[in-house]
Amino acid sequence: MGEEKQHSIPALPWMRDPVDITLSQQLPLHSVPSLHPKLKSALEDLGISNLFPVQVAVWHETVGPGNFERDICVNSPTGSGKTLAYALPLVQMLSDRITRCLRALVVVPTRDLALQVKQVFDAIASPLGLRVGLAIGQSSLADEISELVEMPAHDISTYYDPHHVSLPRFQSKVDILVATPGRLMDHINTTKGFTLEHLYYLVVDETDRLLREAYQSWLPTVLELIQSNDDGFFQPADSFFPCSVGALRTRRRCGVERGFKDKPYPRLAKMVLSATLTQDPGRIIQLNLHHPLLLKAGQMRYRLPENLESFKLICDKNVKPLYLIALLKSLGEEKCLVFTKSVDSTHRLCQLLNCFEDLQIDIKEYSSLQHQRVRSKTLNEFRKGVFQVLVSSDALTRGMDVEGVRNVINYDVPKYIKTYVHRAGRTARAGQTGRCFTLMSEDEVRRFKKLMRKAEGGSCLDHNISSSLIEALNTSYQSALTKYKVIISKTQKKPKK
Numbered sequence: 001m002g003e004e005k006q007h008s009i010p011a012l013p014w015m016r017d018p019v020d021i022t023l024s025q026q027l028p029l030h031s032v033p034s035l036h037p038k039l040k041s042a043l044e045d046l047g048i049s050n051l052f053p054v055q056v057a058v059w060h061e062t063v064g065p066g067n068f069e070r071d072i073c074v075n076s077p078t079g080s081g082k083t084l085a086y087a088l089p090l091v092q093m094l095s096d097r098i099t100r101c102l103r104a105l106v107v108v109p110t111r112d113l114a115l116q117v118k119q120v121f122d123a124i125a126s127p128l129g130l131r132v133g134l135a136i137g138q139s140s141l142a143d144e145i146s147e148l149v150e151m152p153a154h155d156i157s158t159y160y161d162p163h164h165v166s167l168p169r170f171q172s173k174v175d176i177l178v179a180t181p182g183r184l185m186d187h188i189n190t191t192k193g194f195t196l197e198h199l200y201y202l203v204v205d206e207t208d209r210l211l212r213e214a215y216q217s218w219l220p221t222v223l224e225l226i227q228s229n230d231d232g233f234f235q236p237a238d239s240f241f242p243c244s245v246g247a248l249r250t251r252r253r254c255g256v257e258r259g260f261k262d263k264p265y266p267r268l269a270k271m272v273l274s275a276t277l278t279q280d281p282g283r284i285i286q287l288n289l290h291h292p293l294l295l296k297a298g299q300m301r302y303r304l305p306e307n308l309e310s311f312k313l314i315c316d317k318n319v320k321p322l323y324l325i326a327l328l329k330s331l332g333e334e335k336c337l338v339f340t341k342s343v344d345s346t347h348r349l350c351q352l353l354n355c356f357e358d359l360q361i362d363i364k365e366y367s368s369l370q371h372q373r374v375r376s377k378t379l380n381e382f383r384k385g386v387f388q389v390l391v392s393s394d395a396l397t398r399g400m401d402v403e404g405v406r407n408v409i410n411y412d413v414p415k416y417i418k419t420y421v422h423r424a425g426r427t428a429r430a431g432q433t434g435r436c437f438t439l440m441s442e443d444e445v446r447r448f449k450k451l452m453r454k455a456e457g458g459s460c461l462d463h464n465i466s467s468s469l470i471e472a473l474n475t476s477y478q479s480a481l482t483k484y485k486v487i488i489s490k491t492q493k494k495p496k497k
């Protein structure tokens with residue numbers, strides 16, 4: 001354990017002395033300083049009466065006395081409420097804007113997560129007259145553009161033409177944009193009138209995932225665009241100028257200098273968040289953070305939700321599906337997420353489970369091989385409780401919030417603790433209880449125990465399934481296997497297109 005801790009001492013000095021979120025308490029809405037009355041009632045409409053600790057901590061550093069003078073990095077467990085932690089201050093800080101411009105950009109790694117984040121923003125931003133847009137590539141580029149940019153009446157083409165020299169008056173239709181990196185780059189490169197020059201706030205959700213993959217260099221591109229707009233503009237704090245787009249340049253937030261010497265104001269204020277925030281200086285540096293402040297829950301780098309119980313289920317490799325079936329049966333009607341190691345395993349396992357006639361549980365799959373429309377439909381049905389078990393690849397691990405998931409099952413032992421944290425984190429959210437079962441063979445136990453020692457709350461109990469239940473299911477399992485083999489041989493015989 002001592003060795004683990006030594007390894008996790010961050011190289012970046014500011015990461016060694018974080019603000020501990022666990023010391024903050026939940027705060028009733030009526031006690032939240034300066035909370036806009038419309039924001040308060042929007043939250044109440046959502047059934048929210050208290051802010052969670054991470055939300056209180058971020059509020060304190062942005063709207064509160066911290067005045068967003070430092071960029072904020074949040075490392076807090078899955079399901080702790082990070083989405084509202086950034087959405088609330090953004091909406092509050094934009095509530096007194098006069099003209100509509102794109103002021104806040106939220107970048108997330110996947111489309112389904114972007115749709116979920118937009119829903120949260122919609123609920124709290126529209127009562128304050130703020131509009132939220134999506135750039136995720138769900139619809140055609142032209143349709144998306146028409147939702148984001150108001151074209152000048154005489155201008156019919158929507159794409160950028162470098163030879164077009166006159167400056168038509170485009171108007172942003174949104175104040176806040178939730179985007180995936182690829183589609184964001186499409187708009188930056190090709191959409192006429194799409195500009196980041198008025199941007200005040202940048203949020204990078206699931207930061208470690210977004211920094212791991214370059215996605216057409218979206219981050220350097222965004223930062224470069226902002227940098228080139230920064231030169232020579234300085235206005236007092238909290239000023240939002242009426243600006244006719246194209247004629248006036250933007251004014252960004254300025255703050256009271258608190259002994260920070262090396263960075264000119266105004267600046268783009270940033271929030272970066274994850275349940276497994278990277279400590280790698282080489283990655284963090286890409287964000288060009290301004291005197292970053294780390295808000296972190298607990299001591300260790302990884303922390304599992306308080307009300308999560310982890311179990312290991314030791315089984316014979318050759319009959320692993322049989323153990324999964326027995327486990328699913330024992331969980332009854334409860335919503336369940338089953339994670340496998342790859343898209344192929346997801347597909348195969350889902351097919352096999354559906355061959356099992358006695359199971360009487362509706363099972364569907366979700367993987368990045370499927371078309372986005374199919375995936376979103378499956379996810380919506382799962383949210384509504386149309387079926388109980390969703391088999392998924394790691395495409396669903398990040399950020400997805402599905403109410404009522406009480407059980408997560410790792411059909412394959414995750415390779416990394418990060419993967420365990422995000423998979424298990426689909427349950428035990430917002431203070432609810434949840435269980436995570438991991439199926440493994442005897443020879444995988446040692447590695448799994450070592451993995452779990454890397455996370456706070458990583459203790460793991462044994463879960464046993466009686467041999468009589470396994471025996472009772474064996475005949476149906478064998479006939480399911482036969483059925484499955486027929487299906488496989490038929491699909492293999494189909495000529496390849």
Ligand SMILES: Nc1ncnc2c1ncn2[C@@H]1O[C@H](COP(=O)(O)OP(=O)(O)OP(=O)(O)O)[C@@H](O)[C@H]1O
Pocket residue numbers: 047048049050051052055076077078079080081082083084274275398399400401425429430
């Ligand atoms: N103050 C609150 N009171 C009650 N419920 C809340 C509050 N804040 C957030 N929630 C609920 O908690 C759940 C988890 O929130 P959220 O998705 O923001 O977690 P997260 O920290 O981003 O998790 P992950 O790391 O998995 O992305 C959501 O269903 C959300 O509606």
